[in-house]
Amino acid sequence: MKVLFICNKSPFPAHEGGPIAMKSIIDGLLESGHQVKVLAVNSEKYNVNLDDIPEDIKQRTGLKLVQLDLRIKVFGALKAFFRNRSYHVERFVSDLFNRELMAILKADQYDVIQLETVFMAPYISTIREHSKAVIVLRAHNIEHLIWKRLARQTLSIVKKFYLNHLSKTLQRFELDSLNEVDGVAAITRKDAAFFRGYTHKPVVDIPYGIDPHGFNPAFEMDELPVFFHLGSMNWIPNIEGIRWMLDNVWPLVIAKIPQARFVLAGRFMPEWLLNYKAPGIEVVGEVINATEFVQNKHIAVVPLLSGSGIRIKIIEAMALGKTVVTTRIGAEGINYTDQSNIFIADDAAKMAAIMVQLLQYPQKAFDCGKAARKLVEMQHNSNKVNVRLLKFYTNLKDNTCTN
Numbered sequence: 079m080k081v082l083f084i085c086n087k088s089p090f091p092a093h094e095g096g097p098i099a100m101k102s103i104i105d106g107l108l109e110s111g112h113q114v115k116v117l118a119v120n121s122e123k124y125n126v127n128l129d130d131i132p133e134d135i136k137q138r139t140g141l142k143l144v145q146l147d148l149r150i151k152v153f154g155a156l157k158a159f160f161r162n163r164s165y166h167v168e169r170f171v172s173d174l175f176n177r178e179l180m181a182i183l184k185a186d187q188y189d190v191i192q193l194e195t196v197f198m199a200p201y202i203s204t205i206r207e208h209s210k211a212v213i214v215l216r217a218h219n220i221e222h223l224i225w226k227r228l229a230r231q232t233l234s235i236v237k238k239f240y241l242n243h244l245s246k247t248l249q250r251f252e253l254d255s256l257n258e259v260d261g262v263a264a265i266t267r268k269d270a271a272f273f274r275g276y277t278h279k280p281v282v283d284i285p286y287g288i289d290p291h292g293f294n295p296a297f298e299m300d301e302l303p304v305f306f307h308l309g310s311m312n313w314i315p316n317i318e319g320i321r322w323m324l325d326n327v328w329p330l331v332i333a334k335i336p337q338a339r340f341v342l343a344g345r346f347m348p349e350w351l352l353n354y355k356a357p358g359i360e361v362v363g364e365v366i367n368a369t370e371f372v373q374n375k376h377i378a379v380v381p382l383l384s385g386s387g388i389r390i391k392i393i394e395a396m397a398l399g400k401t402v403v404t405t406r407i408g409a410e411g412i413n414y415t416d417q418s419n420i421f422i423a424d425d426a427a428k429m430a431a432i433m434v435q436l437l438q439y440p441q442k443a444f445d446c447g448k449a450a451r452k453l454v455e456m457q458h459n460s461n462k463v464n465v466r467l468l469k470f471y472t473n474l475k476d477n478t479c480t481n
Contacts, residue, residue, distance in 0.1 A: 079471065081107060082182065082211070084201060085118035085194040086170065088126040088143055090135050093345060094310050095390035096218055097124070099265065099286050100194050103216075106287070106464035108138055115140045117182060119170065121148040123312065142182070144175045164247040166221070170197045176204055183208035190471050192216050192263075199255040212474045215259040216284075220269050222249035227384030227407070228314060253277075261474045263467065265388050266411030280477075282470045285411065286393055287463030290455045295399030296373040299444045302437060303376035305340040305403075308368060308391055312346035319381040319408075322426070324356065327381065330430035332357050335437045340379070343371055369398070377401045377436055377443055381429065382408035393458055396420075396450035401443040403432055413457055419449035 083089070089100035107114050120126055120143040128136070128143055135141065148169050158165035179201055188211040193199060195218055205213055222245045229241035256262055256277035263284045264270035270283035307323075309316045320342065331338050338358045342351065347363040354361055365371040372378070378395040380402060388411030392402050396419070402409075403421045414420040421436070423429035436443045 079107075079190065079468070080113040080186070080188045081115070081471075082188045082191045083114065083116045083118075083194060084179065084191065084198045085116060086197045087124040087194075088118040088120060088141070089116060090131050090139070090141060091126070094124065096195070098390050098394075099218060100216075102287055102460055103192075103284075103464065103467065104139065106460050106467075110464060110468070112468075114138070115142075115182065115186070115188070117142045117144070117175075117179060119143075119148075119175065120145045123148050142178060144172070144178050146170065146172050146175065158247070159243065162247060164244070164251045166244065166248050167197055167200060167251050171200050176201060179204055180208055187211070189475060190214060193259070194218070196221055196252045196255050199251070199258065202255070202258045212261070212471065212478055213259045214471070214474065215255065215262045217262055217264045217269060217273065219265070220252070220272055222246075222252050224315065224384055228318070231318060231383055260478060261470065263470060267413075268410055280470070280474060282466070284463060284467050284470070285458055286388055286390055287458050287460030288393065288397055288454065289460050290397060290451075293369070293394065293397035293454075294373075295397070295447070295451050297399045297444060297447055299376060299440045299447075301440065302335075302337055302339075303440050303443055305338070305377045305379050305433065306372070306375035307340070307342050307344070307379050307381075308365075308372060308395075309344045309380075310346055311344050311348055311351065315382055315384045316344070317348070319383055320351070322383060323379065323381040323429075324354070324359070326426035327430050327433070328356065328359065330426065331433045331437075334430075334434045338433075338437055341375060343368075369394075372398050372400060375400070376440075377403060377433075379429075379433070380404040380408040388412065393454060396447075397454045397458075399447040399451045401436065401446040402450065403429060403436070405429075412453075414453065415449075417446075419446060419453045421446065 087097050089097045092098040092101040104114055116139040155165050158168045191205055191211045192214045194216050225241055225245035229238050232238050253276045261280040262273050263282055267283045270281050273281045341360045343362045343365045345364045351361055378400050382405050395402055405424050416422045421432045423432050
């Protein structure tokens with residue numbers, strides 16, 4: 079089978095959740111003997127140097143990067159506002175990208191063309207014009223829900239109004255796009271159930287899959303475990319969650335356990351956070367080896383108040399045998415059992431109480447980490463995930479041929 083991936087970010091190298099999820103599927107298809115081609119956006123938000131990508135990857139994927147300026151511009155935002163269109167989507171509309179796509183489609187035929195995120199949906203008309211391939215939308219999130227949740231959290235009337243506008247225009251585009259593709263591959267069961275309510279097209283849940291053998295769990299637990307957070311800090315829900323954590327949760331923890339430590343790492347760390355000073359807090363910024371960083375810590379804290387989809391970093395932390403403390407929003411898409419393979423808290427007092435308890439009784443964290451690893455092995459094994467996706471592709475192709 080020949081599959082063309084049209085990506086909002088380059089899957090190589092994979093430094094963030096989205097690219098990691100894309101790379102997982104691409105690697106699985108290549109290992110199964112299928113042919114893959116990748117056309118991806120390159121931008122200042124997620125910039126990739128083609129020379130830094132290994133030659134074998136470029137050859138096996140035919141990776142093509144197109145530079146787009148995705149920076150927020152006042153004129154563009156106002157234009158989209160008065161036209162009542164989604165500014166999130168409009169930023170990805172590019173004549174250059176469209177020309178590259180047309181050249182690829184004219185040069186070769188594909189069985190499946192997968193759009194990674196709804197932001198690539200503006201190119202559906204070009205695909206339909208130049209290809210007979212089945213089009214699959216890979217929905218990493220319910221994108222408009224992220225902005226709806228952010229609007230709920232903000233106190234500013236003006237900001238709330240604009241965030242609601244962004245959510246509504248993105249929602250209209252996102253839901254309309256569901257019926258423009260041939261099938262939707264959501265990343266969680268919950269997202270898949272939502273999409274089925276708005277389209278007659280086939281929808282399947284394809285979770286993020288990993289090779290468990292590639293993650294060597296470190297179950298060792300110190301007498302006083304160390305908390306950590308690892309995530310890209312140019313994603314608004316991460317910033318929002320960490321602010322809430324530092325302002326409302328950590329002071330309660332440190333008041334009970336003065337020796338407690340919380341290490342923050344990730345790309346695009348803002349200046350205010352790099353300069354942040356508080357007892358027990360260590361901000362290290364971007365780390366060279368994320369896996370090594372996680373292996374050397376004990377308990378992941380993911381205080382998400384908004385967002386959608388599935389947290390790749392949570393799955394990877396669980397695969398490494400780490401206990402995770404998060405909110406219900408943070409754990410969306412994971413078939414968890416609270417207080418068995420994860421700890422869930424939606425308010426500051428409860429989250430602080432859980433963290434204090436794990437510091438006082440490290441065995442709880444040790445047991446939770448082991449259970450978390452088992453959950454990943456059973457439900458996020460990449461081999462099982464890729465078989466499920468290929469079956470979905472085949473069914474879509476058969477139905478298209480029949481019709």
